[in-house]
Amino acid sequence: MKWADFRDHVAHLAGRLEHAPAGPCLVEVTDPYALAVSLFALWNVGRCAVLPPNLQPGSLEHLANRTAGVLSDRPGSRTLAPAIDPLDAGSERSPLRALDRDALALELFSSGSTGDEKRIPKRLRHLEDEVDQLEELWGPRVDRAAVLSTASPHHLYGLLFGVLWPLVSGRLIHAQPILRPSEVVEGARVLGECTLVSVPAHLRRLAQHRNVAALEGRCRAIFSSGGPLSQATAHAMAGATGVTPIEALGSTETGGIAWRAQRPGDARPFWNPFPKVEVSCNPETGTARVRSPFVSVGAPDFGFTTADLIELLPEGRFLLHGRSDRIVKVGEKRLDLSAMESDLRTHDLVADAALLLVDRAGESRVAAVLVLTPGGERLLCAEGRRVVTVRLAEHLGRRWDPVLVPRLWRTVSTLPETERGKRSIASLRALFEPSLQPPPASLEDRPEVLETVRDATSVQRRCRVPESLSCWPGHFPGAPVVPGVLQIDWAMDAASALLGDLPRIREMDRVTFREPLRPGDDFWLRVDLEENGWIRFRIWGEHAEHTSGHARAERPGLTG
């Protein structure tokens, strides 16, 4: 496809749009080339493009109802309005005009701190100024190389780095989306030389790809954004390609903020603000305050305060120290955990919900801990956990991007709290320990057993927590408690007296951590084998109920 073809496509689409109802237009277009045609055609006729936060039917329907029209390259678009295919040539052409820098060009969405999707407007100058800055910073370095982008062009980063910058500066882009490592390797081979625009989840896999060495000498630059790139991936990519990845930091509200390149030996890899960006620290919140020509919301003189906690270094550089709110990134998608928790609580089956990120198969994924309603409990008992979780996943899938939907689920009778009445993240996290099988506890990590009573299906032990446990230094400093995982380990140890073998837990259910268990505490531990193969356990003291729950072993251990 040549420049003349692009102008031709834009002119034809603009011709059709001249006759469409006026007003902002939803752009549900996934191919980068068709997206570029759509944007320039809309801008040519003075219309604003609305990019959906995701392609879930619920979001699209909602937005289609609020926009004047829909552009779509997806067969079977699920929006109600008849959609226009951007590459369908019409008979009329619209003359291409010089664009107005101050025109409203784009509307993007970002999850705000209240959990609602926030509408972020961008004028053409916001985009043009950013593209100019990218060219100024890295134009000479990437030279004429074509761009291979695996980043979604629906987000500001993928749109700027992967579509608008190359297009405006006359570099080739790949017309269709690229995702797989093998496609990147093959694309670079065909092109001879490229600029790679990607995200951490994709680079991590690319670095492990068996043919990654084929990229050596073929990348002029590698960009990453949408979440922190691990040092391991940064170094692996640098080793394989000879090019150190450049990370860009930004947000929909502020546009680009800063960049960095992590090199081996960097103890504290800091961020460099883009030349036109001024980053200060909001003294009240400790978070970054950004002033730049790219910030499109808030008061321009004051700047926009983000939720990124920062530490300022000399010369405007800074370090990032996580966020001050509950917004997390999964894949390259931003998620407000509080908002999804509220959404879960609207479901009939759910009384309360807590979400957190856990590591699954090397990737950060959303995990849910639920308190079910009586109706939910009944369904759980009758049909099993999977029926419940599939239903909830479907409910969330209407509104949220698939990568954000929880992949791990646990049910408890109450959400664990700390002594100060706050949610206990440590106890929540313990519910997702890999298969809940810690390495065999060392001798001193066992309770002192004072007395044991057992029959065919139950064991009850009176025990005392020893004064020192190997896990205590880190759990928690100054306030030692027995980790939930270890308590479950003790329960399974008691169960092994009945089963003859240490059970390998397949799943856990209705686990509740109430009062913490401390050094020197006396407690009772009781384990019952239920007829359905579940192991019921309970840990309690004279004045306190500590822990209870159910576990199911890998192989049912009930053999009489």
Next chain:
Amino acid sequence: MTDNCELEDEIKRLIVEVLALEDVRPEEIDAEDQLFANSLGLDSIDALEISMAIEARYGVTFQGDPDQNESIFASVRTLAAFVAEARQPVD
């Protein structure tokens, strides 16, 4: 069509293992079920993970045609058919 039974079972096991799926046993996956639009609820990160694992295990390569890949990744059955055809003949 269904003479890739063993391969299909292998791929089911691979999917459950690689994605560390909970509450799903390999034998519970229907070879004809849509992989990415049904109750398994797999997403784009999972798709990448599966394609990497299959490339590594069977020495096959997925090319860049998104339409073709979409039909290859439709179900366990279509994946198995692709692998059976593309992999190097064993001895």
